[in-house]
Amino acid sequence: MTKPLNIGLIGYGFMGKAHSNAYRRANNFFDLKYHPVLKAICARDAVAAQKFADTWGYESIETEWKKLVARKDIDAVDICVPNNLHHDIAVAAAKAGKMVLCEKPLSMDTKEGLKMVAAVEKAGVPNMVWYNYRRVPAVTMAKQLIDEGKLGRIFHYRAVFLQDWTISSDLPQGGNALWRLDAKAAGSGVTGDLLAHCIDTALWLNGKMTSVTAMTETFIKERKHTLTGKVEKVAIDDACAFLGRFENGSLATFESTRYARGHKALYTFEINGEKASIKWDLHDLHRLQYFDHRDEGRLRGWRSIHVSDHDGSQPYMDHWWVPGLQIGYEHSFVHQVADFLKGLETGKPAEPTFRSALETQKVCDAVLASAKSKQWAKVK
Amino acid sequence: MTKPLNIGLIGYGFMGKAHSNAYRRANNFFDLKYHPVLKAICARDAVAAQKFADTWGYESIETEWKKLVARKDIDAVDICVPNNLHHDIAVAAAKAGKMVLCEKPLSMDTKEGLKMVAAVEKAGVPNMVWYNYRRVPAVTMAKQLIDEGKLGRIFHYRAVFLQDWTISSDLPQGGNALWRLDAKAAGSGVTGDLLAHCIDTALWLNGKMTSVTAMTETFIKERKHTLTGKVEKVAIDDACAFLGRFENGSLATFESTRYARGHKALYTFEINGEKASIKWDLHDLHRLQYFDHRDEGRLRGWRSIHVSDHDGSQPYMDHWWVPGLQIGYEHSFVHQVADFLKGLETGKPAEPTFRSALETQKVCDAVLASAKSKQWAKVK
């Protein structure tokens, strides 16, 4: 018999849906000692909360997160609300002895993040941040290859996250789906939203960064604010690019924007090592591009690996269908739930914990500071 | 409140898993009047059946399909067993007044298929065959484009389904996962397994075929049989290719094999029309390749469409995540369940029904007959 883990979810947006789906599916595909129970969903709008509960099978609803956090029957609080609310909820949940699963980025800034780390560590509760792309099988396999030394000394790491959904000046800022354009709710624009993903993957694959020089831009200076109804200054970064250096001596090139016409969610990274190189692309996430200099000279070429084998050699894939049949975006969350539950079972916490995710916050802070000061900034 | 639809599943292999997953997910993503209830799973091996029931949440198990079919609390029987069992179960289920959902191909041959069609139509029960690829959004969109006349007069239809998993002569035939190599269980090799998919899509997109000339080959002539333990003649077709003509005057080129090194499940089709052309590839199923001759001359090129928009313009996709985030193989089954349930709601049956799927059987029969006679064969 598997043990129940009672989930209290806060927020019912895109991430609330992705997490709920993952909770419902993990045990169908993974053999685990724990199984999530969808105990309660919390949202300020009771009607919306109830509708979400009906769709996903949550047993109850709450309209105040403090009540949810206070409930005895909740084991884990899952935070899927705008960034400016992460800190308060996470700290309260930790104090209440709940496990905390927090959407990324961890916090509005490093300062907040430090307090959150302190809170969960003091409380001794399992904690995790939803940097889900680590668990796309092709990305996980990249990590394995690097750890095995397949790439040798690393020279370059480059990543972009390109979107085009905010190009229209008619798009308002703030409110529900558009809180990402509102600096008060989001903290930053593409830096915390998109680059945070790129940075998390990079630190995981390639180690710490030491310094950066950055540039940000806000192309549309004013937008109507959904909540106030007035045209207001846009305070987030529409685009952000930075150069940097890793501790291992390799060079970093990062760029993110919501103004790259033709790209919906083009997160790509490439790592160039002495012996081999790797590329990955979220738009075709089931493929890993791999170049191995040790191949016979005339036959060297980038290999397009369809990560869908079923023999256990490719991370996670033996849990799914048959070779050649791809999985999608949502599976990264299923894997993360499975790994989190496995972590409870083994006592080895699933990554990234709050402490690990704080490293990304530090880089984001340095990036934003550099963009402001127009100076190189150290990652502290 | 949604109405329950009690499912009795027979078989717990790859397809049993894919269907169960679809039943569990459809109502999370689609707003439907019916919801499937996983009432019973049937398999000869009680232990395996129970394990499957535990994993997927089936309420009960059966070890004899006749018992399942006889149960009052089952509304729909889902047939996920080898091809040689489809006929008997489907006919019995229809007689018992059950809806019947049958894995593809419908039957061992047209003769059997005709009886199955007669049975479900006589009983007046909803029925459907799991040609799931029709409901990959990119494929469904291809259908829409063709129906709208975007391609104009069609000249060519070509499809391949290439795999490489049976190249090793050490692979045995027969038993569980390997029944597809056993002619007694499968009827044919790649023709019924893989070409049937290609043919179903083709008939749906491009209309009826009239005649074919075919060639089959069995590269490994003998394999150990898992059930008898003896080396036996291999009676299935390892590869099959055929040429043919459609009623609309276009030409057909089809090929399937399990000996195409480097391809796991490369199902591709391409349609060339007077005004536009379309290509699709199962290995990257979330993309549709589209060429439009009406584009400005110098700027004409194949468009790689990432079918992941969220605005309702691309079939099914507004039910999933956000633009740029791909879905996978399994979603085609979720869509098929959703459409089947919608069909119950509206009274307009989800396709393909047994009668529609019989057309594929007729082409398969003509193909196998032609390969044997070395003559062109008419599709009757």
Add this chain to the structure above:
Amino acid sequence: MTKPLNIGLIGYGFMGKAHSNAYRRANNFFDLKYHPVLKAICARDAVAAQKFADTWGYESIETEWKKLVARKDIDAVDICVPNNLHHDIAVAAAKAGKMVLCEKPLSMDTKEGLKMVAAVEKAGVPNMVWYNYRRVPAVTMAKQLIDEGKLGRIFHYRAVFLQDWTISSDLPQGGNALWRLDAKAAGSGVTGDLLAHCIDTALWLNGKMTSVTAMTETFIKERKHTLTGKVEKVAIDDACAFLGRFENGSLATFESTRYARGHKALYTFEINGEKASIKWDLHDLHRLQYFDHRDEGRLRGWRSIHVSDHDGSQPYMDHWWVPGLQIGYEHSFVHQVADFLKGLETGKPAEPTFRSALETQKVCDAVLASAKSKQWAKVK
């Protein structure tokens, strides 16, 4: 000092241009004992001939091929005229003791081809047919890999040559650039024009074919004839597809058409062997796709090899630029000239000779016969 080889070219169309270019360039890039001298160009239209001579540096012109063939100062006759003229010119040139370089296909049919082979062999003159694609470096490398046994036993060979330039019914047939639509001049349509290329490559890479079953179609039944000014029946094949078997036991699938919207000159082939597979595509001719099953399992993928190394490992490429910089279509002709001249030097004739090219004619004849009889046809 290199020795001159006096060229007499007949025809000044697309191929006349491609050959002239090749003659002018071979010695700039290859170290050869012979160098071509552009002695004379022959065309019925004296003005056009003179213009061509001025552009390319031919020393003189002729307006009757018989005069050209009779000239003492011509060493080699290069035939770049419509197919129906190949036989008479080639036989006359051979009789006159000239080397003969003939555009493909060798002849209108096997019967003619046999006479041409007899003529050049009786005369003992060097001879060659311009199946230029053999000398695209990626294709030549494919040949090397197969000959080295890298692919192991071959199971499948598939090729297509797809174009879309004759879809408009306004396009006339016959005369100058459009002689390919006129059966009297061309003999056949896509079979002799495009499939002949596919077949030549296939026979070279994979050995002889034994039998075929074919289908042809003429989509536009009547077109205005440029020469007569009248609407006449179109007697060529607009499209042709065939299945077949090779002597080595592998299966063949071939298709060609001028009605595949979106494809300008998409000649692709793929060979599936037990151990490895190869793909090539004329639209990106500098790349070879290669899959090797011996690669580590999780890292297997199709390699996209940019055939542009400069270290001698990839055929011909060390004669060109630097790694990463591609060559184009015309270079295949330069290589063929270089190899022809090298053949004179070494006494080992460059392939394909008339005798070798006759094999393609035999397959074409079988294909057209099968399409007519609707029976399998043997390749004699």
Add this chain to the structure above:
Amino acid sequence: MTKPLNIGLIGYGFMGKAHSNAYRRANNFFDLKYHPVLKAICARDAVAAQKFADTWGYESIETEWKKLVARKDIDAVDICVPNNLHHDIAVAAAKAGKMVLCEKPLSMDTKEGLKMVAAVEKAGVPNMVWYNYRRVPAVTMAKQLIDEGKLGRIFHYRAVFLQDWTISSDLPQGGNALWRLDAKAAGSGVTGDLLAHCIDTALWLNGKMTSVTAMTETFIKERKHTLTGKVEKVAIDDACAFLGRFENGSLATFESTRYARGHKALYTFEINGEKASIKWDLHDLHRLQYFDHRDEGRLRGWRSIHVSDHDGSQPYMDHWWVPGLQIGYEHSFVHQVADFLKGLETGKPAEPTFRSALETQKVCDAVLASAKSKQWAKVK
């Protein structure tokens, strides 16, 4: 009758070969009033010079560039020697009243470049720098699309030029083919060699840059010097990345390296505009990727345009073969020669002139200055 233009070439390396080839071919494919005559090749090594002259048909040789420049029978001096020699030769040639065609980058730095511009302008001689990538048809077409306003307001310009040929620490610096690793001969590493190409294209397509922040790295600190025989410090940049801003408000991201394993000469650029985006890749230079937001929503996708039409709609291509048949790297030089000759004919100089090419020098200087100072640098 066309008029002769007597060429005196200095240097016989990779570029000497590329230019000679272009001179020999331009008039075969383009209808021009001038035709180049290969009058003299100059190199310090008389034997090498004679061999080159024999191969390419130069009428004479010189071993001192000053003698070449002084010859009455030379109309144009073409400079294909290391960067540190450009200035002296160009100035002397201009003073001698010769036209000057100079390999890129124009000079060691802006200071030198200014003097070179002054020299050719004072002398009133036609002058040009060989930024050949402007004349790859796909790139030229990109320019046309931008100038026509197809892209609308530009938000982003990103370019990389990635190679991997200097990763081995065994590779020496200096001497012949390796002068690019020697700071004395090359001035800089990838900045002047590779980024200069990227910058030239960018300024041409997207207008002036105003400021940059850059980072350089030398991964292998010491290499044996071919000329001295000693292990010496490597003073060039192995890698260089920079961020910047264009006058039109768009953001720039540039990176170049010779340590990107798997890339031979991967020069790519992408431009994101409000209405459309463009991508190009030197490894497949005959293709242009184009995304148009004005396409029907569900059918939007990146178009892969095979720039090989023959109807005059795509720059330069009607001079070559037939649709679908690609050209290669070297053709960009043929086009540049044709345009230079056309410029003489029309009096409208072919771009980039020395003055235009100086702009790239200014950006390079700012980039190198920023990398050194670790501050943003203005482009002066």
